[in-house]
Amino acid sequence: MKRRPFLSCPCQAFTLPELLVVIILSGILFLAVFEGLNMVTRYSRLLRQRLIDKGELLYSHSVLEGLMDDTDSICRVPAEGRTLIFYRNGEKKCTLTPDSAGLALTFGSQQDTIFTRRAQTTLFPPGNENTRIDSIVVSVPMEGDTLTLTYAPI
Secondary structure, eight states, X not given: OOOOOGGGSOOOOOOHHHHHHHHHHHHHHHXXXXXXXXXXXXXXXXXXXXXXXXXXXXXHHHHHHHHHHTOSEEEEOSSOTTOXXXXXXXXXXXXXEEETTEEEEEETTEXXXXXXXXXXXXXESOSSSSOBOOEEEEEEEETTEEEEEEEOOO
């Protein structure tokens, strides 16, 4: 078998317009891929935020529901009509104070905030005097609607 020198063989080449068309098409393809990736990233952030919001709502609901299960009476603090004291067998279990950040729970030295999504709290019976509370209604705005949750001690 006879070998030919490398430079003596005729080589097929692309013309400059053909190379420009390939570069433009690959640029359009990369642009579409990165725009699709950007859309997926924005949608995943939206879903993640929705999951965080629903998880926070579920956590808040379970904390207040568990608190109501362990409570036999709820009274208002006489000096502050919005602060509630939860009692179990005549002993103070915790306090709940509605504020701008949500509902602030205090268990001894530990504090927690539930329903942080601008929840509105309604107490029954209404008023500011030192009375027992029959039920607590929490209204939470959720995706253009309002979720109303009612809690009462068992």
